[in-house]
Amino acid sequence: MGPVNERTMDYSMDCYFRQLWVDKRLALNVSMPNISLNIKVMDRLWYPDTVFLNGGKSFVHMIPMPNKFFRINKDGTVFYSQRLTITATCRMRLEKYPLDSQNCHLYVGSFAYSIDDVIYEWRFGAQKSVEIAAGMTLSQFDLLQTPCFNLTSTIRGAPHSVLAVHFYLRRHMGFFVINVYVPCLLLVVLSWVSFWINREATSDRIALGTMTVLTMTFIGLDNRNDLPRVSYSTALDIYVAICFVFVLATIIQFAAVHYFTKFGCGEGPQLVKYIAKEVELEEILEDQNEMTNIQMEQ
Structure with a gap:
């Protein structure tokens, strides 16, 4: 049969x-x-x-x-x-x-x-x-x-x-455990590696996150090729979708952390304010030095 x-x-x-x-x-x-x-x-x-x-x-x-x-x-x-x-x-x-x-x-x-x-x-x-x-x-x-x-x-x-x-x-579950469940689980764990990468290594974290998201998308699409075009979601679709959300959440988490912690670190608009303060401080010091020199000459 x-x-x-x-x-x-x-x-x-x-x-x-x-x-x-x-x-x-x-x-x-x-x-x-x-x-x-x-x-x-x-x-x-x-x-x-x-x-x-x-x-x-x-x-x-x-x-x-x-x-x-x-x-x-x-x-x-x-x-x-x-x-x-x-x-x-x-x-x-x-x-x-x-x-x-x-x-x-x-x-x-x-x-x-x-x-x-x-x-x-x-x-x-x-x-x-x-x-x-x-x-x-x-x-x-x-x-x-x-x-x-x-x-x-x-x-x-x-x-x-x-x-x-x-x-x-x-x-039987063996085929799906080997080809879908375990790879999706490993991709989720792999996406968590970005939590231990230095925040300043933006390119490394983005590359890792993009790779895991694309791989999860490929697994999800490949899984649907063996099924008819039914109008409802299967249990495997829900599992893949949850794994995809976890992987995507790591990129969103990095973007949020990178945005809310860059102030005061010389990045973005704060960099302009920091440079302006440096220039203003230098001008004040120069003015003080000139006044000191004038007083000493007198």
């Missing part, structure tokens, strides 16, 4: 899809319990037009030969098996992404026949009819449960028999 794509909101899986029905017209008067036939015989027989109601681009494996199996039992029971790759839609809610769990559905039913003609049922009951391959793992999810249901859905004004299976998926 997989991949599960959040951007296109669908999932793919490779499965053996097996159907069983009874057609008394095909009952055999032979000693053998069943007969396996070539798949081309299916073109001359009736079989249910089963489709995946929420399916997308799916296909039957054809290499090196069509992966299909067809068998008729002596009592007219027909067994039909195919190996399919199914792509089905999965409406996801991503408010808690990447701390979310998703419930993806697969609906199986007839395309043309209503409940008056065809009724679908799970062969071994709703609990045992879906088997998961032993040791199957997904790269980003844990498959928790696969409950099955029998439904009746109205399609084109007529009730249809539908089989449903739900895939409960819980997302």
